[in-house]
Amino acid sequence: MNNTIGEIVTKTINSLPVEITEGEAKLFNSFPIEEVVPVLRTLVQDELTDPIIASRSFDALLKLDALDKVDFLIDLFDNSNQEWRLVCCQNLSKFNDSRAVEKLCNIVLHDPSPDIRFCAAESLSIIGGPAAIAVLEKVKDSDTGIDYEGFKIADMAAKAIEKIRTRYE
Numbered sequence: 692m693n694n695t696i697g698e699i700v701t702k703t704i705n706s707l708p709v710e711i712t713e714g715e716a717k718l719f720n721s722f723p724i725e726e727v728v729p730v731l732r733t734l735v736q737d738e739l740t741d742p743i744i745a746s747r748s749f750d751a752l753l754k755l756d757a758l759d760k761v762d763f764l765i766d767l768f769d770n771s772n773q774e775w776r777l778v779c780c781q782n783l784s785k786f787n788d789s790r791a792v793e794k795l796c797n798i799v800l801h802d803p804s805p806d807i808r809f810c811a812a813e814s815l816s817i818i819g820g821p822a823a824i825a826v827l828e829k830v831k832d833s834d835t836g837i838d839y840e841g842f843k844i845a846d847m848a849a850k851a852i853e854k855i856r857t858r859y860e
Contacts (some may be wrong), residue, residue, distance in 0.1 A: 700719065719751050761788045761790050764783050765779075768798075777806060780795070780810040781814065784817040795811045795819070796826040799812050799848070800830065805844055806838045808836055812827065813847055819851060823851075824856070831845050831848040
């Protein structure tokens, strides 16, 4: 990796505000993606990174034009702590992509965290289609989990089913 690009990316990320500006996004997009992504991913995933810097790095990654964002979110979900897994789950709902729906269906069925299963059901209410209904029906009928605020995953699954059906009727 070209250290100059890594240094520029790191210096830019270390500035404020939290959200990446249009100019910063343009700067990052001017660099070769194979050099920018590793720097930003390291800043996101390093447990020692300041949370604001990690958040800016995540925002920058999502503003890279050449990055397959769904693939990135799925991979980050699979390789991160619970906080980042929750963020990935929420962000997958921004992409009407069959890979995102498939991942969210898998998450809502199998993730050990009730908070993340709840988030997956909520995200499916936004981008899920008829194929997600069968998964959500199973969750509605069998998931006894409760998220950190006391909301039942089964209830969120039922709401998601209704939202999906409303969109496709």
